[in-house]
Amino acid sequence: MSAIKRVTNTSEAEALAALLNGDTRTKPTVVVTVASGHTDPYADVERIAAEIGDLADLYLVTTGGHTWAFSNRMTPGTQVYGGAGRVYPVGLAWNVDLKQAPLRFAWNRSEGKKLTGQLIDDALDMAAAAGLFDSARTASTRERRAGTVRSIMSERALVDLVGGDMASVPPQLAQAGVPIERVLAPGMHVDGVLEKKSRWLDIRESRPTAEEALKTYAAGDIVPAQVRSVLAGSADLRLHPDVTVEVFRSDVTGDPDDDLSALLTPGEVVLARVIATGPKWRLSLREVREHDTAREALSLYAGGPPWLDPDAPPPAVVDHVETVPEPQGVEAPAETVPEPAPVAPAKPAVPTPAMMPRRRGEPVRAVRPTPVPAPSPPQEKEVAPAKKAAVQSMSLQVTAIKAEKAHLEAELAGLRDQVSGLRNERVQFAKDLARAARQVETRDVELARMRSQLRRAKQRTAPPEVALPVFADRERGFRHLVEAAWARRIPVGEQPTRPLPAYSIGERFLDSVDALEGIALDKIADVVMEVLTGLAEQSTGRELHQLRTSAGGNAAPQSRPDGAVCYRVSMQIHTPSARRLHFWKCPDGTIELSRVVVHDDMEP
Incomplete structure (x- = not known):
């Protein structure tokens, strides 16, 4: 069980920030905070400590001004306070990519269970990524055991071990990144390595390899796939x-x-037809029809459930936004709140409270006495009038003090009303923010569903594909595609003024076409047609330019002894390893197709 380290003052908060931003950590670090006005965190730190064991360090930051000492020493966007929690992985990449250390929060105590589970999963995921599940164990703390899955609870598989003991299997020790209910099912037999302390059963060694699992797929099969x-x-x-x-x-x-981002949603399960099997898999969604029968997704373990469910609703995709939970209980850091400009107190026209006797324990305030002329020796008849004058003076002082007190109390009441109003506004803002977050999530789910419906509608309304003619002569077949593209895309009225000119095909061109993957043959023919008719020069997306001998801006263009100059044009953009077309422009103006290549291939 991991020890819970409490952070209760400024020096401890600064030390935690220095630890996170340093290079000495060998484990993930879980930081849980307490919301302002509360004494206990929303998250169950005892459960977190029990679940993560020795795989991560756990810190509990209590509420108070020291939370800002921590925040002020963290990179903007990586802080945590106000009842939220965050797990920081090993290394410092999370300072740049905030998604590596996502902020987890709860709006109230009822959401503490969800927050607890998220922090545990984050810690275990990061520990698995750091290889701690293997390096942290020794032969004395583990043993080989087998058993039967009893049930799936709290994102864990509970296993009845042979011999009467029990163990649990978290997703990280079965298949990281896949819900445990999509990996294991009640009644399955499992075996692996039991960690005696945490009672975790690591079954990863018994998992079939991807090659073994996928060998049942054949070309032509329709199978589920996850975006x-x-x-x-x-x-x-x-x-x-x-x-x-x-x-x-x-x-x-x-x-x-x-735009494929308008048709597909990350996390969505789609049906695809297998065009070619491994190791160079090729899939097509266009060749799936509404009434085609799809195969069930493969199981990751023998006897397990399919790891994908095509009927599952598309997931919501919410942008990574750092928000601080429960703003009504969080005050801004002291240094961010502008102090009011000092105002010199006006000289009172009447005596002030500073002139009155101080309360017990109140510090002495230096008060300069009003100079009074030295009295002359009193005469017996003047005693009574002097006392009367003194009483009147004191009465005036008391009256003035009461008036000032009443004025200050009225101001204090007004300020209290303002503070109460601001608190109520912040409570309402917090509710509005929570409501907006739920609405955004709902809209994202609807958007994902509409993307799926749009893609399927396009598949249903797409015209039936016509089988392309097959030529024994490869060059003749490619020229046919280029001419078909010209006839299809150039209006009949423009064809006389934009004819398809004569061109030649280099000796390496057709071989490069056959070897290049990731782009359809008719797409290549389309771009060639644009180059021949001058459309490519008018399209900024084609990025037509001379191919130079080096990356320098003043480098000479690639040329041949016959005076031909090599040009380069984009066939794809915003795509990894985007495909390019190289061609030679000869001195007489004719075009010779050279090669089709990937982006980084700069050979003519």
Whole structure:
């Protein structure tokens, strides 16, 4: 069980910030804070300590001014206070990429259970990424055990071990990044290494490899895949947690102007047809029809459930926004609050409270006495009038003090009303913020659903694909595609003024076309047609320019002894390893196609 280290003063807060920003940490660090006005955190730190064991350090920051001593020494956006929690992974990359150390928060005590689970999962994920599950164990603390999965509870699989003991399997010790209910199921037999202290059962060694799991897939199969990431012109799909396949716009939609980020949502499960199997997998979403029968997603363990559910609703995608929970209980750092400009007190026209006897324990205030002329020796008849004058003077002083007190009390009451009003406003703002966050999440879910519906609608309304003619002569077949692109895209009225000129095909061009993956053949023919007809020069997206001998701005263009100059044009943009077309422009103005290449290939 991890020890809970309490941070209760400025020096301890500064030391914690120095630890996080230093290079001595070998474990993730969990930081839990207490909301202002509370004595206990929303998160269950005892459960966190028990779950993370020795895999992470745990700090509890109590409420008070020292929380700002911590915040002021952290990179903006990496702080934590106000009842929130955050896990900081090993290293310092989280200072640049805030998503590596996400802020977890609860709006009230009822959300503490959710916050607790998130912090535990973050800590275990980061410990697994740092290799601590293996390095932190010795032969004396673990043993091989087997058992049967009893149930799935609190994102853990509970296992009845042979011999009567119990253990639990967190997702990090089965398949990181996949919900445990998608990995294991009640009744499954499992075996692995039991960590005696934490009672965790590590079953990763018994997991089949991705190659073994995927060997049942064949070309033509329709299979579930999970969207991992999306760009405008490409997306990454996961057939298996360890196998990612890149698909391009032409694999998803027939419209070359479609933005894939409007059709796919990260985390969404889609159906794809297998075009080619591993090791170079190729998938197509365009070739999936509404009534096609899909295969069930593969299981990650023998006898386990499918790791993907095509019928699951698309996940919400919320931008990474750092917010501080429960603002009504959080005050801004002292140094960020502007102090009012000092105002010299006006000289009182009447005696002030400073002239009255001080209360017990109140510091002495220096008061300069009003100079009084030295009295002449009193005469017997003047005693009574002098006392009367003194009483009248004191009465005036008391009256003045009472008036000033009443004035100050009225001001204090007004300030209290203002503070109360501001607190009520901040409470309302917090409620509004929580409501807005829920609305954003709802809208994101709706947006993800609409993306999926739009993609499927495009698939349903897409015209049936016509089989392309097949030529025994590769060059003749490619020239046919170029001419078809010209006839399809150039209006009949413009064809006489924008004819398709004669061109030649270099000896390496068709081989490069066959070897290049990630772009359809008709797309290459489209770009060639644009180059031949001059459309590429008019399109900024084609980025037509001379291919130079080096990266220097003054480098000479690539040329041949016959005077031909090599040019480069983009066939894809905003895509990893974007494809390019190289061609020679000969002295007589004719075009010779040279090669199709990836972005980093600068050879003519």
